[in-house]
Amino acid sequence: MDTATSLRASSSLPLGDAAPGGRPGHPDASVTALVRPVGHPLGHLDLLESLAIFIIREVAAESERPVLLFSGGKDSAVLLHLAAKAFKPGRIPFPVLHVDTGHNFDEVLTYRDAQVEAEGARLIVSKVQDSIDQGRVADPGPVASRNRLQTTTLLDAITAHSFDAAFGGARRDEDKARAKERVLSFRNSFGQWDPKKQRPELWQLYQGSVRPGEHLRAFPLSDWTEMDIWQYIRRERIVLPSIYYAHTRPVVERDGMLLAVSQWVAPQGDEVARDVTVRFRTVGDATCTGAVRSDATTVDDIIREVSTSRISERGATRADDRFSETSMEDRKREGYF
Amino acid sequence: MRDISRTMTKLPSPPPSGGQELGADTMDLLRFATIGSVDDGKSTLIGRLLFDTRQLFDDQLDALSTASERRGLDEVDLSFVTDGLRAEREQGITIDVAYRYAATPHRKFVIADCPGHVQYTRNMATGASTADLALVLVDATSGLREQTRRHVCIAALLGVDQLVVCANKMDLVDWDKSAYQGIVDEMETLARRLGLVSCTVIPISALNGDNVVERSDAAPWYDGPTVLDSLESAEAGGWASQHGPSRGSGARLPVQWVLRQPGGGRAYAGMVNGGPFRTGDAVVILPQGLATTVRAIETADGPLSRAEVGLSVSMRLADDIDVSRGDLIAAVEDPPEVTDTFDATVCWFHDRPLVAGDRLRLKHTTRVTPAVVESIEGIFDVNELAVSAASSLRENDIGIVRLRTALPLALDSYQADRITGSFVLIDELTIATVAAGMVGRPSLHC
Numbered sequence: 001m002d003t004a005t006s007l008r009a010s011s012s013l014p015l016g017d018a019a020p021g022g023r024p025g026h027p028d029a030s031v032t033a034l035v036r037p038v039g040h041p042l043g044h045l046d047l048l049e050s051l052a053i054f055i056i057r058e059v060a061a062e063s064e065r066p067v068l069l070f071s072g073g074k075d076s077a078v079l080l081h082l083a084a085k086a087f088k089p090g091r092i093p094f095p096v097l098h099v100d101t102g103h104n105f106d107e108v109l110t111y112r113d114a115q116v117e118a119e120g121a122r123l124i125v126s127k128v129q130d131s132i133d134q135g136r137v138a139d140p141g142p143v144a145s146r147n148r149l150q151t152t153t154l155l156d157a158i159t160a161h162s163f164d165a166a167f168g169g170a171r172r173d174e175d176k177a178r179a180k181e182r183v184l185s186f187r188n189s190f191g192q193w194d195p196k197k198q199r200p201e202l203w204q205l206y207q208g209s210v211r212p213g214e215h216l217r218a219f220p221l222s223d224w225t226e227m228d229i230w231q232y233i234r235r236e237r238i239v240l241p242s243i244y245y246a247h248t249r250p251v252v253e254r255d256g257m258l259l260a261v262s263q264w265v266a267p268q269g270d271e272v273a274r275d276v277t278v279r280f281r282t283v284g285d286a287t288c289t290g291a292v293r294s295d296a297t298t299v300d301d302i303i304r305e306v307s308t309s310r311i312s313e314r315g316a317t318r319a320d321d322r323f324s325e326t327s328m329e330d331r332k333r334e335g336y337f
Numbered sequence: 338m339r340d341i342s343r344t345m346t347k348l349p350s351p352p353p354s355g356g357q358e359l360g361a362d363t364m365d366l367l368r369f370a371t372i373g374s375v376d377d378g379k380s381t382l383i384g385r386l387l388f389d390t391r392q393l394f395d396d397q398l399d400a401l402s403t404a405s406e407r408r409g410l411d412e413v414d415l416s417f418v419t420d421g422l423r424a425e426r427e428q429g430i431t432i433d434v435a436y437r438y439a440a441t442p443h444r445k446f447v448i449a450d451c452p453g454h455v456q457y458t459r460n461m462a463t464g465a466s467t468a469d470l471a472l473v474l475v476d477a478t479s480g481l482r483e484q485t486r487r488h489v490c491i492a493a494l495l496g497v498d499q500l501v502v503c504a505n506k507m508d509l510v511d512w513d514k515s516a517y518q519g520i521v522d523e524m525e526t527l528a529r530r531l532g533l534v535s536c537t538v539i540p541i542s543a544l545n546g547d548n549v550v551e552r553s554d555a556a557p558w559y560d561g562p563t564v565l566d567s568l569e570s571a572e573a574g575g576w577a578s579q580h581g582p583s584r585g586s587g588a589r590l591p592v593q594w595v596l597r598q599p600g601g602g603r604a605y606a607g608m609v610n611g612g613p614f615r616t617g618d619a620v621v622i623l624p625q626g627l628a629t630t631v632r633a634i635e636t637a638d639g640p641l642s643r644a645e646v647g648l649s650v651s652m653r654l655a656d657d658i659d660v661s662r663g664d665l666i667a668a669v670e671d672p673p674e675v676t677d678t679f680d681a682t683v684c685w686f687h688d689r690p691l692v693a694g695d696r697l698r699l700k701h702t703t704r705v706t707p708a709v710v711e712s713i714e715g716i717f718d719v720n721e722l723a724v725s726a727a728s729s730l731r732e733n734d735i736g737i738v739r740l741r742t743a744l745p746l747a748l749d750s751y752q753a754d755r756i757t758g759s760f761v762l763i764d765e766l767t768i769a770t771v772a773a774g775m776v777g778r779p780s781l782h783c
């Protein structure tokens with residue numbers, strides 16, 4: 001892999017000088033301990049893939065009505081790809097659910113329909129707009145973020161379809177509350193997560209039994225980092241929505257974030273819409289997902305960009321995590337993804 | 338409130354790196370867990386390690402600074418890097434395991450920062466059950482506590498055989514060599530009796546970063562490795578890790594799912610453990626005891642002639658025999674023992690004591706079966722490192738029990754194979770996981 005090699009050679013990561021015995025200032029006494037051990041015959045991507053497939057098969061086998069949550073973002077694209085690999089040459093033995101906020105990037109909806117069809121899965125769409133129309137949630141207004149409202153729509157869909165397990169693409173490196181969550185995360189009959197009462201989860205013994213009305217969230221990508229996701233996308237040639245790659249579009253700068261101008265986002269007050277070359281690092285509700293300035297038009301470019309970024313994925317792109325120190329924990333307690 | 342860069346006095350100006358790893362598709366992976374008693378500094382050490390190796394992003398550092406300030410702290414509290422829950426920050430303790438990820442050009446790390454409090458031993462066991470190495474924190478001002486010994490015992494029973502011990506808070510004892518030496522003596526005795534492979538003791542201050550990533554000149558009498566040196570040179574992918582090879586069991590594939598082939602026929606999906614499978618291998622289906630051979634090994638990317646340990650595959654067999662989820666395909670040489678009655682070492686996590694006659698569900702590999710406790714054979718004393726008689730096991734006790742299951746199980750001893758030698762017990766009423774079990778009795782070198 002050319003990119004990998006050149007990155008390795010040009011990098012100045014602080015630990016780069018820790019070659020066996022090569023750290024300056026080390027007495028000889030410690031040198032003997034610094035011999036590189038022989039690694040596993042499989043590389044880290046192979047191991048991450050294999051464990052994710054193991055988890056998907058285990059949950060599919062132990063639950064009655066599983067479902068895969070699909071947002072059209074890169075993590076759910078990887079998850080759908082892994083689900084397909086887990087059951088080849090058969091089809092994915094569960095449906096795919098998209099919780100649609102109604103604030104979508106057009107590219108993402110087109111992509112969603114094409115991907116789900118390509119994998120031969122059945123798509124269920126649950127709309128936040130329906131929850132608003134039914135009076136299940138208050139309408140926050142046409143331009144406000146509907147991110148938090150998704151929880152009600154999601155839990156209603158889980159109840160309506162009697163789903164007892166929902167696969168999600170969440171990763172532990174995304175957020176400090178996610179970092180605490182088990183691979184199989186138990187939800188009570190109100191859909192709530194109790195971080196103080198998580199089940200012990202030892203070895204690879206994923207224990208997925210639930211009682212009627214309760215359900216599990218299963219996170220097969222728990223141990224993947226943003227970099228692992230991109231490396232895997234490169235290796236498996238996974239197609240993503242075009243907005244992940246650099247393109248020029250009108251944006252406004254708000255709260256230090258670049259928001260795409262759309263039917264929901266228009267310049268307010270002193271704000272001016274400007275054409276900027278950007279890409280999206282995550283894909284969510286269009287009213288609160290920020291773009292980042294970027295010229296990365298290929299996966300290799302993005303891998304290079306991710307390896308030198310000083311800002312975390314959610315820090316760069318999610319307005320909804322900025323409300324308070326524990327936004328994600330609070331939303332997860334309510335039943336969020 | 339001091340500025341974070343001044344608090345972190347040892348920090349040179351940050352290079353333009355988010356601390357993510359480089360673009361290579363194959364790197365080796367070391368999983369380690371922090372263990373030890375509450376308040377001995379586990380979370381602070383992980384915060385320090387991540388900070389000094391520049392694995393933290395600017396927005397995460399800003400958030401740490403703000404969170405510390407809001408709690409009226411004078412300095413940035415590095416434990417907030419992993420203590421992410423509201424209740425944890427409130428109380429300044431760790432309740433559940435936090436997983437963090439780090440990478441150097443040498444390897445990737447999965448870090449399980451475990452709670453020290455006795456009440457959360459089940460969470461510590463969760464974090465340690467997949468670790469290659471345990472990073473043990475000992476407070477140099479107070480020495481080894483019972484809880485530290487309990488954690489080291491649990492880690493050793495789980496098969497974590499590499500210890501890196503941090504004699505922490507050395508700054509509070511003026512870097513007194515005798516305080517360090519006392520911990521070395523106690524830990525080495527403990528490690529020897531538990532049969533551990535390696536035990537390195539490092540004098541550190543997690544708060545100030547001495548001997549964590551950078552060598553400290555505060556202890557000129559110490560010439561061993563730093564914490565990071567030890568982590569970079571430890572054996573990865575060892576026996577106890579998630580995908581490690583077995584110690585003496587042959588190839589095994591617990592069947593997870595039966596895949597029907599388009600042209601008829603079936604393939605049995607699961608993850609390989611114990612040793613590699615090759616096409617043409619003679620195998621036995623357990624518990625039935627039927628012999629056949631491996632006709633093909635398949636993955637979504639195509640067929641394989643050899644499947645390594647840790648790989649998820651599907652397998653086709655030469656003979657058309659009845660195989661379903663929960664069955665085990667094993668190499669015909671040295672197969673596991675099929676039995677419905679066996680002794681096991683268990684860590685009990687329920688607040689109701691475990692007694693003879695208790696009925697539970699047991700999950701072993703991909704099979705779930707009712708089980709009954711025939712007898713409590715004894716309790717493991719973490720101070721004496723000996724088994725004594727007991728009639729019940731209380732929460733967080735480690736004991737030896739005799740179990741009988743409704744379905745026969747294909748078992749290896751945990752010492753031989755951590756996949757086919759491990760199980761969990763499930764409460765029938767709450768269906769919560771209430772015990773971690775290891776087939777066989779603890780092996781001690783007393």
